[in-house]
Amino acid sequence: MIHLAKRVILQTINDKRSVMMILVAPLLILTLIYFLLGNSDYVPTVGVDKSALSNPLVTALEEQDLHVRGITKDEDQDATEYLKDHHDVDAILTLSQSSGMNITMYEPSTKGAKAASEIQAAMASLNPSAKIEMSYVYGTQEQSSFDSLGYVFLALFSFFLVFIISGMALVRERSGGTLERLLMTPIKRGEVILGYTLGYGVFAIIQAILVVLYAIFVLQLSSAGNIGWILLTMVLLAVTAVSFGATISIFASSELQVVQMIPFTIIPQVFFSGLIPLDLIPYHLGNLSYIMPIYYGAAAIKGVMVYGDGFFQIWGYLLGLVIYTCLLYLVNSQALKKFRKI
Known part of the structure; x- marks a missing residue:
């Protein structure tokens, strides 16, 4: 029993990602919560x-x-x-x-x-x-928490679940040798990334449409704007999540390591999805939202559902998702070089 415990301890110590998740991740998340939920000096x-x-x-x-x-x-x-x-x-x-x-x-x-x-x-x-x-002006004092924050959960669930599925699936493809064998063919790295993105993107799009329709027509989540713009935003957010999952999978050698990266890649984004007004966050930390894809999706969905915005009001957020996806595509294409045998 003692020898088994020693082996587990040594294996964990040698796994830097596990050590980071156990020791560093809680401190990072608690610090972030302290800044976001601590006393604000905001004067209304x-x-x-x-x-x-x-x-x-x-x-x-x-x-x-x-x-x-x-x-x-x-x-x-x-x-x-x-x-x-x-x-x-x-x-x-x-x-x-x-x-x-x-x-x-x-x-x-x-x-x-x-x-x-x-x-x-x-x-x-x-x-x-x-x-x-x-x-x-918008909303009522009597509305439920689900009505006032429903747009946040639409963005979070769609992004998180698609990220997990695509990230783990790509790691499985690599650990099984499928990706290496594919890269030995004349196919270009960019085509590989596009193929995976389109493949998993189909299921991501179906999920996004299903979630929106279920939330609005079954759960009666109110929307002041056109549902079509919500669907478009969710689709773009889902495609971005696929690319984001592919990027994270490049730096992970197993499915467990993908999970270990969640505290550093997904949880911080939760706090910038609309749960907390960004201008209440001290030390200008609210500006970190511009590097987080969930922010663009949640802001666009909120604009449509809460304010009744149309395309001309949310196009900047949609463009942000498109740019984010393109940048991740370039990063993923370059990162595949280490898997191609020359």
């Missing part, structure tokens, strides 16, 4: 028509952890359009004789919740029994 901005509010209330708002921005009477009355044009404003506080106090926010979010909390604290300091109604 609230728009108010100061002429419509009492001086004590304006003073109370300014004493809170808020940026108070003055807006005109017309902007105050059309808060929805104002928030659509001014994304740097997190909420608008309005006062009317019919509905009383109302906080209008762009969408349910961490930033809007913080702004509402500070406004309520200011109101409570003057009138603890005051009631404030809340409304959103």
Whole structure:
């Protein structure tokens, strides 16, 4: 028994990837979570028509952890359009004789919740029994977590599952000698990559279409935009996942090693998929989203499902996925040189 335990320990120590996954990966993920979910020094901005509010209330708002921005009477009355044009404003506080106090926010979010909390604290300091109604430009306070974050799960599940299947399958092809024998023929490296991408891409596309249709028509996930743009985004994201899996498989010699790379390649992307507002992440770490394919897919899907965007609003994200896939194709083609016997 002792000898067996020693052999397992020595084998694990000699496997650098296992050591990294056991010792380094948890520290990396915990550090990332600390930065993303730790206390944020973000100060929300609230728009108010100061002429419509009492001086004590304006003073109370300014004493809170808020940026108070003055807006005109017309902007105050059309808060929805104002928030659509001014994304740097997190909420608008309005006062009317019919509905009383109302906080209008762009969408349910961490930033809007913080702004509402500070406004309520200011109101409570003057009138603890005051009631404030809340409304959103997009979404409602009553919607479920699945409705508000469904677009994230569509992107994550599609990308992760396709990545696992394609990455492991390509490693199996190489360990079985199929890839080496194929490269001994006159076929070009680029054609090999395209062949694998198209082959696994077919199943990835079918999965993407099935997931979208099931989520919308069976699970009743609401979508404000055209379902066709969601399908297109999911297809591009699935093809990118195939290429991403092929890239990771090049640096893995077994299926286990593909799994070992998940903490470093997939889990960090989860935090940049829309679960957390990027401008709340300290040290400008939100900019890391631009090197993560899930960000482009999730942002495009959110635009369609939440905001009702069309092609002209999401084309930049779609282009990002296309560029990402092309870059991975070039990387994969070059990496196959080490498997071709000359």
